[in-house]
Amino acid sequence: MVRRRRHIPFYKPWTNGREIAQVTGAIRSGWLTTGPRVGRFEERIGRMVRARHAIAVNSCTAAMHLSLVTAGVGRGDEVITSPYTFAATGEAILYVGARPVLADINPQTLNLDPEAAEQAVTRRTRAIVPVHIAGLPCDMRSLMALARRKRLKVVDDAAHALGSRVGGRAVGSISDLTCFSFYATKNLTTGEGGMVTTDDAEAAERVRRLSLHGLTHDAWKRYTRTGSWKYDIVEVGFKYNMTDLTAGLGLAQAAKFPAMQARRRRLARRYTALLASCDAFDLPSEPKGVVHAWHLYILRLRPGALRIGRDRFIELLKERGIGTSVHFLPLHLHSFYRRTFGFRGGEFPHTERESARALSLPLYPGLTAEAHDRVVGTLLDLARRYQR
Numbered sequence: 001m002v003r004r005r006r007h008i009p010f011y012k013p014w015t016n017g018r019e020i021a022q023v024t025g026a027i028r029s030g031w032l033t034t035g036p037r038v039g040r041f042e043e044r045i046g047r048m049v050r051a052r053h054a055i056a057v058n059s060c061t062a063a064m065h066l067s068l069v070t071a072g073v074g075r076g077d078e079v080i081t082s083p084y085t086f087a088a089t090g091e092a093i094l095y096v097g098a099r100p101v102l103a104d105i106n107p108q109t110l111n112l113d114p115e116a117a118e119q120a121v122t123r124r125t126r127a128i129v130p131v132h133i134a135g136l137p138c139d140m141r142s143l144m145a146l147a148r149r150k151r152l153k154v155v156d157d158a159a160h161a162l163g164s165r166v167g168g169r170a171v172g173s174i175s176d177l178t179c180f181s182f183y184a185t186k187n188l189t190t191g192e193g194g195m196v197t198t199d200d201a202e203a204a205e206r207v208r209r210l211s212l213h214g215l216t217h218d219a220w221k222r223y224t225r226t227g228s229w230k231y232d233i234v235e236v237g238f239k240y241n242m243t244d245l246t247a248g249l250g251l252a253q254a255a256k257f258p259a260m261q262a263r264r265r266r267l268a269r270r271y272t273a274l275l276a277s278c279d280a281f282d283l284p285s286e287p288k289g290v291v292h293a294w295h296l297y298i299l300r301l302r303p304g305a306l307r308i309g310r311d312r313f314i315e316l317l318k319e320r321g322i323g324t325s326v327h328f329l330p331l332h333l334h335s336f337y338r339r340t341f342g343f344r345g346g347e348f349p350h351t352e353r354e355s356a357r358a359l360s361l362p363l364y365p366g367l368t369a370e371a372h373d374r375v376v377g378t379l380l381d382l383a384r385r386y387q388r
Helices: 017-027 036-049 060-070 089-094 114-119 140-150 201-210 216-219 244-275 309-320 336-339 349-354 369-385
Strands: 053-057 078-081 099-102 125-129 152-159 179-182 196-198 297-301 356-359
Touching: 017 036, 017 244, 036 053, 036 196, 036 244, 053 060, 060 089, 060 152, 060 179, 060 196, 060 201, 078 089, 089 099, 089 125, 099 336, 114 140, 125 140, 140 152, 179 349, 196 201, 244 297, 244 369, 309 356, 309 369, 349 356
Parallel strands: 078 099, 078 125, 125 152, 152 179
Antiparallel strands: 053 196, 179 196, 297 356
16 A cells, blocks of 8 residues: 655745734734734834835735825726736736736746836836746836836835845835735735835825725724824725734734745755756746845746656646645736737747746745655656656
């Protein structure tokens, strides 16, 4: 009888008594919705990325929606972004009535190619949404220069990028508005949650107002000892505020964030060291002058090296108890975008080629050395077995 080996999940959150203490503390305090823990969490993230303002919301999707509204993007406008991204990027653009205009990626980084982005600019373009795939920052110097030249706003989709830096600056303090995700699989998690960071006080005030029904700022304090029951609705807003229960998780995670990032970095570098000699794989890199957040370790199968494709390779890993994922299926190939905007296969060849050969390996702080060795050993064994 063959003994089944323990499954290694693609991701497992790194939580302990700190998170339990924060959440139970929130319950005991009586603040279950937006309260003091949210404020402390905002301050912590703002300091972390060196942004003057940070506004907590209930998802990165909400963060991008509010940021685009605040950036003045509206119906009939165009927003340039990458087709190599998750659904939320395109949907946030659609929420404001704008059209997502896609520009191909740099095949080495998987990030938006600034030259392709410039070619996509028209008189209707109002903003650029760079997507920092896997935690590797985009070429922000080029993209910001393009935006200033064309008088465009830059709203970062930094869902993967908390902890990343480029040119000595943290992602979160570079663009007009930056949007972070604290989803369950992210480097810092609140279960569900997001954050907008910006140096623009007026933009920050509007994001905060829009995140809670368009109510005046004083409405946030109306249940505190110093607050008032009086408030005004100054514009149509949304219900996107973060809760203190959620923020409690975030505060516990933020305290461990440097240690969690160090573990991720060690595991990523170890993958690279152990897999570098295998001709079947193309590995991610960390260019000079950049700090990679290592949210994902995206491995790509080298064309022609194996007798099997990416999908079969993933199936074989699953059969051996190794969890993986794919980041991402190109936005323009999904049926909604084909039907609505007339996108076709072949329009963004770099995106399509790189997506078709990519898979993301297990990478999280709690991944043990034994499990890491097993992932590497399985990858190398499959590469040997199916080499051409």
